[in-house]
Amino acid sequence: MGTWRVLIAYASRLGSTCEIAQAIAQVLTRRGAVVDVRAVNEVEHIQDYQVVMVGSPIREQQWLPEARHFVETHREALRKVPLVYFAVSGLMSQPTPEHFHEVYQYLAEVRAIAEPLEVGIFAGLLDYNRLDHDQMAKVLSKGLPEGDFRRWQDIQAWAEDVADRLLLEQARRQAATSEP
Numbered sequence: 001m002g003t004w005r006v007l008i009a010y011a012s013r014l015g016s017t018c019e020i021a022q023a024i025a026q027v028l029t030r031r032g033a034v035v036d037v038r039a040v041n042e043v044e045h046i047q048d049y050q051v052v053m054v055g056s057p058i059r060e061q062q063w064l065p066e067a068r069h070f071v072e073t074h075r076e077a078l079r080k081v082p083l084v085y086f087a088v089s090g091l092m093s094q095p096t097p098e099h100f101h102e103v104y105q106y107l108a109e110v111r112a113i114a115e116p117l118e119v120g121i122f123a124g125l126l127d128y129n130r131l132d133h134d135q136m137a138k139v140l141s142k143g144l145p146e147g148d149f150r151r152w153q154d155i156q157a158w159a160e161d162v163a164d165r166l167l168l169e170q171a172r173r174q175a176a177t178s179e180p
Contacts, residue, residue: 004170006033007049009040011056011067016125017088020155021055024086024120027159031167040070046077051166054110055086057124061106063087071110078114082169084162085116090142092123093149118165120158123149 006028010021018039025035033051046052052074056067071078087107091099103121111119125148131139 004033004050004166005048006035006051006053006166007043007046008035008037008053008055009043009046009067009070010037010054011040011064011070013057013059013064014125014127014130016150017055017057020086020088020122020124020150021053023152023155024053024055024159024162027156028163031160031163033163040066043070043074046074046081049081050170051082051084052078053084053086053162055088055120058087058089058091058103058106063107063110068110068113071113075113082166083114083116084118084120084166085110086120086122088122088124090124090126090139090144090149092121093126093145093147095123095151117169118162120155120162122155122158123151125150 008021008025010017012018018037021037025037028035040054054067054071056063062068085107087103089103089106091103100121104119107119126139126144126146128136128139128146
């Protein structure tokens with residue numbers, strides 16, 4: 001298979017989701033992809049990409065509004081390419097099956113717009129010093145601990161698995177279009 005172009009579009013408030021997007025991009029680049037990592041509000045069109053990945057932190061039990069808007073705006077194009085979502089949540093600082101399921105349910109709205117091939121759910125970074133008063137009150141009311149809970153090895157392993165699946169999907173699509 002030749003070069004494949006991947007867009008990783010993300011929404012981020014404090015930078016943690018952007019850093020996760022960049023880590024995923026590094027894995028895909030090693031696997032032969034040409035990857036563009038961009039904030040969702042910087043992406044005008046997606047037709048130049050064979051794969052689109054979209055990620056956002058979870059706030060108020062859903063993706064950030066700009067990430068949801070991106071999926072809504074590009075819904076028709078996203079339904080025509082392999083699509084992957086990832087979410088970053090403080091709940092995953094305690095990675096229980098219940099927390100994974102809960103965070104996965106928060107993606108129901110965007111999954112209804114365009115269903116992805118894969119979904120990654122990761123813990124993030126919570127630095128109390130970066131929060132304003134209202135954000136701090138919400139975090140404390142939920143009992144979310146401060147710290148960097150990103151498990152880079154898990155993120156990289158997930159990205160490797162996704163790369164395998166995407167390469168197979170790309171090969172399947174190429175074979176389907178080359179059949180007489």
